[in-house]
Amino acid sequence: MMVVSTVLSVMAYDYPPEKLAVYLSDDGGSELTFYALTQAAMFSKKWLPYCRNYKVEPRSPIAYFRSATPPSNMKHEQDYNDVKKLFEEMKNRIENVTNNGRVSDDLRLEHKGYGEWDSYTSPRDHAAIVQILLDHNEDEEGHSLPKLVYLAREKRPHHFHNFKAGAMNALIRVSSKISNGPIILNVDCDMYSNTSDTVRDALCFFMDEEKGHEIAFVQYPQCFENVTKNEVYGGSMRVLREVDFHGLDGNGGPLYVGTGCFHRRDILLGKSFDEKSRFEWKTDNEHDDTPRITIEETKNLASCTFEIDTEWGKEMGLKYGCPVEDVITGLSIHCRGWKSVFHNPKREAFLGMSAITLDQTLVQHKRWSEGDLLILISKYSPAWYGLGKINPGLIMGYLMYCLWSPSSVPTLYYSIVPSLCLLKGVPLFPSVTSGWCLPFAYIIISISAFDYLEFLRCGGTTRGWCNDRRIWLYRRTSSYLFALLDTILGSDLSFVISSKVMDNDVQARYEKEMMEFGVSSPLTTTVATLSMLNLVCFLGFGMKSVLMDAKTRRVYYETMVVHVVLCAALVVLNLPLYLALFVRKDKGKIPNSVTVKSVFLALFISIVFYFVGNFTTDLSFFRSSITILNFQSPLCSIQMRKLSMATAVAMMVLLTANIGLVVGIRFVIDREECFSHKAEYGSTVRFSFVVIKVEGAWHYNEDGVDLVVKGPKGEQIQDFRDKTSDKSDFVAHNEGLYKFCFTNKSPYHETIDFDVHSSHFYNDVEHAKDDHFKPILEQISKLEDALYNIQFEQHWLEAETDRQALINEGMSRRAMHKALVESAALIGASVLQVYLLIRLFERKLGMSRV
Numbered sequence: 015m016m017v018v019s020t021v022l023s024v025m026a027y028d029y030p031p032e033k034l035a036v037y038l039s040d041d042g043g044s045e046l047t048f049y050a051l052t053q054a055a056m057f058s059k060k061w062l063p064y065c066r067n068y069k070v071e072p073r074s075p076i077a078y079f080r081s082a083t084p085p086s087n088m089k090h091e092q093d094y095n096d097v098k099k100l101f102e103e104m105k106n107r108i109e110n111v112t113n114n115g116r117v118s119d120d121l122r123l124e125h126k127g128y129g130e131w132d133s134y135t136s137p138r139d140h141a142a143i144v145q146i147l148l149d150h151n152e153d154e155e156g157h158s159l160p161k162l163v164y165l166a167r168e169k170r171p172h173h174f175h176n177f178k179a180g181a182m183n184a185l186i187r188v189s190s191k192i193s194n195g196p197i198i199l200n201v202d203c204d205m206y207s208n209t210s211d212t213v214r215d216a217l218c219f220f221m222d223e224e225k226g227h228e229i230a231f232v233q234y235p236q237c238f239e240n241v242t243k244n245e246v247y248g249g250s251m252r253v254l255r256e257v258d259f260h261g262l263d264g265n266g267g268p269l270y271v272g273t274g275c276f277h278r279r280d281i282l283l284g285k286s287f288d289e290k291s292r293f294e295w296k297t298d299n300e301h302d303d304t305p306r307i308t309i310e311e312t313k314n315l316a317s318c319t320f321e322i323d324t325e326w327g328k329e330m331g332l333k334y335g336c337p338v339e340d341v342i343t344g345l346s347i348h349c350r351g352w353k354s355v356f357h358n359p360k361r362e363a364f365l366g367m368s369a370i371t372l373d374q375t376l377v378q379h380k381r382w383s384e385g386d387l388l389i390l391i392s393k394y395s396p397a398w399y400g401l402g403k404i405n406p407g408l409i410m411g412y413l414m415y416c417l418w419s420p421s422s423v424p425t426l427y428y429s430i431v432p433s434l435c436l437l438k439g440v441p442l443f444p445s446v447t448s449g450w451c452l453p454f455a456y457i458i459i460s461i462s463a464f465d466y467l468e469f470l471r472c473g474g475t476t477r478g479w480c481n482d483r484r485i486w487l488y489r490r491t492s493s494y495l496f497a498l499l500d501t502i503l504g505s506d507l508s509f510v511i512s513s514k515v516m517d518n519d520v521q522a523r524y525e526k527e528m529m530e531f532g533v534s535s536p537l538t539t540t541v542a543t544l545s546m547l548n549l550v551c552f553l554g555f556g557m558k559s560v561l562m563d564a565k566t567r568r569v570y571y572e573t574m575v576v577h578v579v580l581c582a583a584l585v586v587l588n589l590p591l592y593l594a595l596f597v598r599k600d601k602g603k604i605p606n607s608v609t610v611k612s613v614f615l616a617l618f619i620s621i622v623f624y625f626v627g628n629f630t631t632d633l634s635f636f637r638s639s640i641t642i643l644n645f646q647s648p649l650c651s652i653q654m655r656k657l658s659m660a661t662a663v664a665m666m667v668l669l670t671a672n673i674g675l676v677v678g679i680r681f682v683i684d685r686e687e688c689f690s691h692k693a694e695y696g697s698t699v700r701f702s703f704v705v706i707k708v709e710g711a712w713h714y715n716e717d718g719v720d721l722v723v724k725g726p727k728g729e730q731i732q733d734f735r736d737k738t739s740d741k742s743d744f745v746a747h748n749e750g751l752y753k754f755c756f757t758n759k760s761p762y763h764e765t766i767d768f769d770v771h772s773s774h775f776y777n778d779v780e781h782a783k784d785d786h787f788k789p790i791l792e793q794i795s796k797l798e799d800a801l802y803n804i805q806f807e808q809h810w811l812e813a814e815t816d817r818q819a820l821i822n823e824g825m826s827r828r829a830m831h832k833a834l835v836e837s838a839a840l841i842g843a844s845v846l847q848v849y850l851l852i853r854l855f856e857r858k859l860g861m862s863r864v
């Protein structure tokens with residue numbers, strides 16, 4: 015019925031019918047479709063006059079009878095009822111035949127065309143079938159009807175059929191021998207014409223005296239009759255329709271998107287643009303020059319072998335080898351010097367069906383993004399093939415789609431890594447207290463706000479925007495990712511036809527704007543796993559922050575603010591998915607197998623990351639404790655892994671408990687400064703120093719200071735030259751005062767953090783004469799020593815951190831300046847762009863009033 019409506023709606027265009035020919039390409043070659051078309055041909059004799067007399071819109075009978083209110087005028091009412099009855103009868107007949115699955119023998123007698131199916135084996139193995147059902151026959155009122163032709167090209171299992179492009183090319187050849195109209199309109203079987211003036215509108219562009227000769231095709235947007243208010247799957251692609259394509263129009267023309275598009279036949283056949291040649295329009299109504307050939311000859315044009323060793327699919331017709339034959343064909347037309355036009359009238363010219371389940375949406379996008387990526391890396395890549403041939407703006411326009419699939423990588427990164435790092439406490443973004451945070455905030459806020467406002471301006475709702483963002487995320491992290499992987503791994507390109515079958519249940523849930531999962535597929539599993547991962551990280555982070563003391567929590571939040579925002583946004587965005595995972599009971603919920611898989615995977619990934627990652631990174635928020643771990647046993651990482659858990663906990667306790675105990679001296683040094691430290695014989699003296707601040711120096715030189723360590727007798731023990739930080743130890747061989755002298759050679763005052771302490775060894779413990787106590791005391795002493803060690807290390811690290819913080823602050827001040835200058839430049843550029851756009855629109859409007 016859908017196909018019948020499509021056919022009837024285009025037959026009923028408000029255009030002289032003797033100049034119209036309608037072709038139905040039935041790629042499956044089904045006699046059921048043929049039967050439906052014979053019925054449509056009969057019904058058109060009544061339907062076309064009805065449309066003409068009452069100027070009805072839309073002219074797809076299904077859509078018309080669904081929305082029309084019965085007329086008040088007596089005569090009209092009578093006709094309305096008659097036509098409606100005929101339509102219902104036709105519908106029943108077609109549905110009966112469809113339900114039976116075959117055309118019964120007595121029905122087959124109605125048309126000799128059924129004889130063609132005598133040799134038919136399967137949708138993938140059949141001869142070419144061409145049947146002219148109406149050859150400008152007359153309708154009820156004696157007016158001519160358009161031509162109506164049924165075509166099923168030949169298909170054989172061992173001949174690759176090139177999907178839609180192959181079907182279109184066969185159609186182009188066959189139609190050239192039957193009607194040979196100079197303009198070809200191509201409409202998908204799941205769309206119908208919604209405005210009867212469209213043909214005239216489109217022709218206006220081609221016939222424009224000034225610009226018409228440059229135009230290769232007129233593309234109408236893909237609009238859908240079944241989008242709901244808040245479009246759960248972002249199906250209407252509003253912004254693309256209302257903004258992007260208009261933008262492309264200003265740069266040489268929109269992409270060809272496969273349906274709702276008027277082409278010039280010669281250009282589709284490969285003709286290149288030539289400024290001098292103008293199209294000659296025939297003024298007579300007859301196509302006398304159309305070669306009259308037999309049906310047998312046209313069948314040859316639709317055979318599998320016809321294209322062998324020809325330019326079809328390469329330089330002629332639609333291009334082969336790409337799942338988005340439309341985009342690549344449009345690109346090659348643009349590269350041959352032609353322009354295209356985007357026409358987006360207020361009343362939609364064509365209405366189709368958009369996907370009504372998540373899986374359909376994702377599969378469709380996988381095909382598109384994979385196709386676009388193949389274009390990017392193909393001979394026709396807009397990036398190099400297009401260079402110099404088409405407007406740079408148009409190149410960018412094409413790239414926007416060609417880069418869909420690669421964009422999955424950064425999206426995947428931002429939807430996984432920051433969340434995992436939040437759980438673990440590894441800051442990837444600057445802290446909220448640092449100026450560095452501003453550029454990030456600027457980007458996140460301005461982009462979202464811009465996107466949101468743009469969406470509203472295109473007629474969307476706030477909820478619709480949230481849905482759109484969610485689908486955006488899902489598309490990028492599943493469809494685009496799979497497309498990318500398929501392309502890299504070189505799996506075959508399949509034109510998975512979008513399913514058009516409607517399950518009433520599914521339809522009802524779609525209308526209620528509930529996301530439909532239902533099936534278990536790799537795409538939905540990926541989506542579910544990622545959203546679970548975010549949930550796990552977010553909950554983990556929540557638990558962790560509750561367990562922290564107030565101070566640590568504050569620091570944690572401050573450092574992790576961008577992570578918190580990102581992860582929380584993802585969790586909020588995913589709410590409907592969590593409902594579908596755990597709460598919903600209907601058939602559209604996520605299947606249990608997917609739930610189990612995704613929960614398990616998410617937990618697994620986060621746990622592995624949480625524990626294993628610990629020892630490979632020193633970026634951690636608990637940087638000091640982990641670095642200490644690394645420091646204590648840098649070589650024996652396996653042992654460390656074993657100790658890790660226990661030690662990490664112990665370290666954390668120590669860290670928080672001992673913060674106050676760590677002492678060091680911080681002083682400002684001008685020229686020279688000395689300290690002395692009393693050490694006992696045999697003790698180990700540990701010391702460290704860090705230059706944390708250089709006053710006045712705008713850029714941080716790494717000159718540092720000199721340090722000389724001398725013993726009680728004036729003997730030099732160690733010396734350091736031009737160091738910004740270091741630590742070391744020595745054993746005191748003499749008892750007495752050890753001197754530490756710093757020299758600052760730079761012209762600036764420097765702040766130095768200095769820490770020193772000495773520890774005793776057990777053999778100094780004199781009263782430990784009793785052999786029983788000795789081991790214990792030994793142990794205690796060692797433990798004490800270890801504790802000091804830790805404190806010492808900790809102090810050193812803190813001083814280092816301070817130094818880094820000061821450097822960062824200085825850097826970020828500079829970065830801020832840069833960011834501000836850059837944003838100012840960006841804003842300037844945007845203003846300029848808006849100005850240019852306004853000018854362009856004014857010019858375009860002026861032009862279209864011709």
Ligand SMILES: O=c1ccn([C@@H]2O[C@H](COP(=O)(O)OP(=O)(O)O[C@H]3O[C@H](CO)[C@@H](O)[C@H](O)[C@H]3O)[C@@H](O)[C@H]2O)c(=O)[nH]1
Pocket residue numbers: 039041176177178181201202203204271272273337338339340341378382509510511512513
């Ligand atoms: O082997 C095939 C496969 C498809 N088709 C026809 O191609 C059209 C589009 O297929 P559909 O399953 O509706 O795909 P969509 O995802 O809706 O297609 C969009 O994206 C395609 C690839 O970019 C374009 O070709 C379409 O025109 C565009 O509507 C339909 O009319 C099909 O009958 C064929 O004739 N032969």
Ligand SMILES: [Mn+2]
Pocket residue numbers: 202204366512
């Ligand atoms: Mn479609």
